[in-house]
Amino acid sequence: MANVLEIKNLCKNYGDFALKDVSFALPQGYIMGLVGPNGAGKTTIIKLLLKLINKDGGEVRVFGRDNIMDEVAIKSRIGFVHDTPYFYEQLSLKNVKATVAPFYRDWDDGLFYRLLREFNLPAKKLFRTLSRGMKMKFALAVALSHHADFIILDEPTSGLDPVFRRELLAKLSALIQDEKKSVLFSTHLTSDLERIADYITFINRGEIVFSAAKDEILEKWAVVKGGNDLLNEDSRSFFKGIRKREFGFEALTSDAVEARRRFPKSAVIEKASLEDIMFYLTRGANHA
Amino acid sequence: MRSLILKDLILNKKFLLWMGLLYFIYVAVFGSRIDNSRVTTFFVTFLCFVMPVMIFTREEKFKGTVLVCSLPATRKQIIMARYVLGWLLMLGFFVLATVAILAVPGSKLGPENLLNARTLIFALVLMALYFAILMPLLVRFGMVGFFVFLISMQVLGFVTLALASQSALKLNIRSSIAAIKNAFISLNSNLGAPAYYALLIVVMIALNLASFACSVSIFKRKDF
Numbered sequence: 001m002a003n004v005l006e007i008k009n010l011c012k013n014y015g016d017f018a019l020k021d022v023s024f025a026l027p028q029g030y031i032m033g034l035v036g037p038n039g040a041g042k043t044t045i046i047k048l049l050l051k052l053i054n055k056d057g058g059e060v061r062v063f064g065r066d067n068i069m070d071e072v073a074i075k076s077r078i079g080f081v082h083d084t085p086y087f088y089e090q091l092s093l094k095n096v097k098a099t100v101a102p103f104y105r106d107w108d109d110g111l112f113y114r115l116l117r118e119f120n121l122p123a124k125k126l127f128r129t130l131s132r133g134m135k136m137k138f139a140l141a142v143a144l145s146h147h148a149d150f151i152i153l154d155e156p157t158s159g160l161d162p163v164f165r166r167e168l169l170a171k172l173s174a175l176i177q178d179e180k181k182s183v184l185f186s187t188h189l190t191s192d193l194e195r196i197a198d199y200i201t202f203i204n205r206g207e208i209v210f211s212a213a214k215d216e217i218l219e220k221w222a223v224v225k226g227g228n229d230l231l232n233e234d235s236r237s238f239f240k241g242i243r244k245r246e247f248g249f250e251a252l253t254s255d256a257v258e259a260r261r262r263f264p265k266s267a268v269i270e271k272a273s274l275e276d277i278m279f280y281l282t283r284g285a286n287h288a
Numbered sequence: 289m290r291s292l293i294l295k296d297l298i299l300n301k302k303f304l305l306w307m308g309l310l311y312f313i314y315v316a317v318f319g320s321r322i323d324n325s326r327v328t329t330f331f332v333t334f335l336c337f338v339m340p341v342m343i344f345t346r347e348e349k350f351k352g353t354v355l356v357c358s359l360p361a362t363r364k365q366i367i368m369a370r371y372v373l374g375w376l377l378m379l380g381f382f383v384l385a386t387v388a389i390l391a392v393p394g395s396k397l398g399p400e401n402l403l404n405a406r407t408l409i410f411a412l413v414l415m416a417l418y419f420a421i422l423m424p425l426l427v428r429f430g431m432v433g434f435f436v437f438l439i440s441m442q443v444l445g446f447v448t449l450a451l452a453s454q455s456a457l458k459l460n461i462r463s464s465i466a467a468i469k470n471a472f473i474s475l476n477s478n479l480g481a482p483a484y485y486a487l488l489i490v491v492m493i494a495l496n497l498a499s500f501a502c503s504v505s506i507f508k509r510k511d512f
Contacts, residue, residue, distance in 0.1 A: 047511075047512070050357070050358050051357070052354060052357050052358065052511070052512045053511035053512065054508075054509065054511060071360075071362055072360045072361065072362060072365075073360075075358070075359065075360035075361075076360040080358050082354065082358070086351050086352065086354040086355040086358075087355060088299055088350050088352055088355075089350060090350070091298070091299065095298055098298050099294075099295040099298050099299060100295075100355075100359065102290070102291035102294055102295070103291045103359045103360050103361065104360065
């Protein structure tokens with residue numbers, strides 16, 4: 001299976017924040033969720049992919065090609081939605097389209113207007129008069145109107161109402177049905193990823209914590225709940241994050257099978273949600 | 289590059305039409321009162337050169353650079369489009385300004401004063417100089433770069449005047465300026481007008497190419 005995106009040892013140093021040796025790959029025809037708390041480095045990775053910022057080291061390959069050497073060819077096949085849609089505020093949607101469309105050889109005007117109707121966006125409306133949700137819908141319409149093979153979305157659902165969030169996720173799921181299109185989707189809303197993502201890449205403080213298939217992650221990771229008497233040096237080192245309370249503890253493990261072996265009856269072992277994983281890996285250890 | 293120029297024209301369509309009208313009236317009213325073709329050229333070329341500055345800083349105002357850099361275009365292409373559009377706008381507004389001055393009844397300058405090779409080359413050289421110096425500053429600092437340019441020009445003028453008022457330096461400055469002027473005159477008489485003008489154009493093209501290379505290098509290093 002070919003990878004639509006391959007990132008190897010990607011580095012970017014801002015002084016007060018650094019992306020350190022980030023590596024992961026996204027196979028063609030799948031949705032990958034890039035998840036992590038605010039300020040983890042998700043937007044930095046997306047900006048590096050789109051060459052909006054310069055890398056300090058490492059390699060980014062999209063469609064098997066270097067994203068710097070083949071910038072134009074790669075970007076022609078990418079649809080992007082930034083966390084803040086940077087379209088020209090004073091133009092109507094029709095005119096924004098007129099500024100963007102000539103850049104894409106495969107631009108499909110019919111599809112664009114069909115998407116505008118589907119999203120209830122009037123073509124003559126000025127971009128600045130749209131709500132945040134409508135701006136996101138418009139950005140998505142632009143991203144989809146040139147038959148992009150790879151859609152990159154940076155926090156597209158944050159600040160959106162639940163109805164449109166579901167619509168957007170359904171749209172993304174439908175998009176990859178032909179097994180040719182792929183989606184990279186950054187978010188800190190883990191519920192969105194549980195609905196649609198095939199792969200999850202978790203980033204924290206500029207470092208990749210894990211990057212794997214969602215089912216594999218949800219199968220391996222577990223939350224262990226038990227009495228405080230179970231906590232000793234050995235069990236503490238086994239857990240990735242612990243939240244200790246007066247009458248017991250809750251902890252995260254990346255090895256559910258081993259947890260069941262260690263605590264066959266003395267603890268409750270539950271499947272960990274992505275939210276659990278994110279919580280314990282970013283804050284949980286502090287509660288130990 | 290065509291897409292990039294088209295994008296700027298769509299984005300600034302109304303602005304350009306209004307500014308075109310305003311320029312026409314302004315230049316017609318004030319430009320027609322000046323009776324010195326050299327002063328008129330200074331006045332008109334400076335106004336022409338301000339136009340691309342305004343267009344490019346509007347892009348910055350609307351935070352459009354992130355969008356443009358996300359589209360399928362290299363940073364070199366983006367800067368190249370700015371240089372081409374900048375020159376198209378300067379030349380377009382120069383033609384408009386010249387027509388405005390000549391169209392006003394009772395204008396103190398006629399076609400013989402403005403439409404001769406010497407005045408036209410002088411105008412081109414001025415625009416090329418302004419543009420070549422300012423563009424890297426605009427790319428690096430945005431609107432602030434334009435102010436840096438204007439303030440530097442004023443400071444330069446102030447320093448020159450201050451130095452000129454010192455009797456010890458007075459002679460040197462005057463003689464330096466005279467020497468530069470004489471060098472141009474001598475070049476003109478030795479080469480003959482056509483070759484002299486061609487040389488000036490070649491030098492200005494080289495200066496703009498150097499400015500372009502500098503702007504590309506600055507823009508490539510920028511993070512958005």
